Amino acid sequence: RLADRVRSPLALYGALELAAAALAAVSPWVLDAGVGLPEAGRWAVAVAALAPAILLMGGSLPALTRWLAGTLDELTGAVSGLAAANAGGAALGALAAGFWLTPAFGIAGGLRLAAGVNAAAAVAALVLARKMPAPAARAEGAPSGPPPFSPLLAAALAGCVTILLETAWIRLLGLSLGSTVNAFSLMTAAFIIGISAGAFAV
Numbered sequence: 001r002l003a004d005r006v007r008s009p010l011a012l013y014g015a016l017e018l019a020a021a022a023l024a025a026v027s028p029w030v031l032d033a034g035v036g037l038p039e040a041g042r043w044a045v046a047v048a049a050l051a052p053a054i055l056l057m058g059g060s061l062p063a064l065t066r067w068l069a070g071t072l073d074e075l076t077g078a079v080s081g082l083a084a085a086n087a088g089g090a091a092l093g094a095l096a097a098g099f100w101l102t103p104a105f106g107i108a109g110g111l112r113l114a115a116g117v118n119a120a121a122a123v124a125a126l127v128l129a130r131k132m133p134a135p136a137a138r139a140e141g142a143p144s145g146p147p148p149f150s151p152l153l154a155a156a157l158a159g160c161v162t163i164l165l166e167t168a169w170i171r172l173l174g175l176s177l178g179s180t181v182n183a184f185s186l187m188t189a190a191f192i193i194g195i196s197a198g199a200f201a202v
Contacts (some may be wrong), residue, residue, distance in 0.1 A: 002059070003066035008130060013063035014125035016056045021118035023053040028108035061086055067132075081201045087196035091189040098185020166191050 003009045027049045034045030065079050093114070101110030166187055173183035 003063045005175065007064045008129045008132075009066040009126055011129035013060050013067065014122045014129060016060045017061060017118055017122035017125065020053045020056040020060075021115040021122060023049075023056070024111055024115035042157035061085070082198045087192045087199060091192040091196060094185050094188040094192060098181050102181060104143055123173045162191070 003012060006012050030049040031045060034042040037045065061082055064082055068082065069079070097110060097114070101113060104110075105113060170180070170183050170187045173187055174180040177183050177186075
C-alpha cells in the first residue's frame with residue numbers, strides 16, 4: 001500500500017534496504033544481550049534482533065515491483081522476474097553464509113560484511129531513484145483491494161507446510177553432515193532455488 005502512495009517506489013526500496021542493513025550491522029550486539037538468559041529470554045532477544053530487519057526486507061520486493069510495473073499488464077512479469085532474481089540471490093547468500101562468511105569472518109563479521117553489501121545496494125538504488133522518472137499511474141479500473149481470502153489462506157498453508165518440510169530436512173541433513181550450519185545452508189539454498197525456478201517458470 002505504501003509503494004502505491006509514494007512518489008518514488010525505488011527510493012522507498014533504497015530506504016528499506018538501508019534501514020535493514022543498519023539493523024543487521026548492530027544485530028550482533030543485540031544478540032549478545034541474550035547470552036546467559038533462559039531459553040525464553042534468548043528467543044525474545046532473537047526475535048527483537050531479526051524481526052524488524054525481516055519486515056523491512058519483506059517490503060523491498062513490493063516497492064521494486066511497483067517501480068517496474070507501471071501498468072497492470074506488466075505486473076505479472078515484474079513480480080515473477082523480481083521474485084526469481086531475489087530468490088536466486090538469496091540462495092547464493094545462504095550458501096555463502098554457511099560455507100564461506102561464517103568460517104572466514106565469524107557470525108558477527110559475516111553479518112557486518114553482508115550489511116555493507118546491502119547498504120551499497122541501497123545507496124545505488126537511492127542514487128538511481130533521483131535520475132529515474134516516477135512510474136506510470138495505475139491502469140484505469142485496476143483492482144486496488146487485497147485478493148480474496150481463500151487464495152491467501154491456501155498460500156499461507158502451503159508456506160507453512162514447506163517450512164515444516166524444510167525444518168525436517170535440515171534436522172536430517174544435520175545428522176548426516178555432522179553440522180547444523182552446513183545443513184541449514186544447503187537446505188535453505190535448495191529451498192530458495194526451487195522458489196526462484198518456480199517464479200522464473202511462472
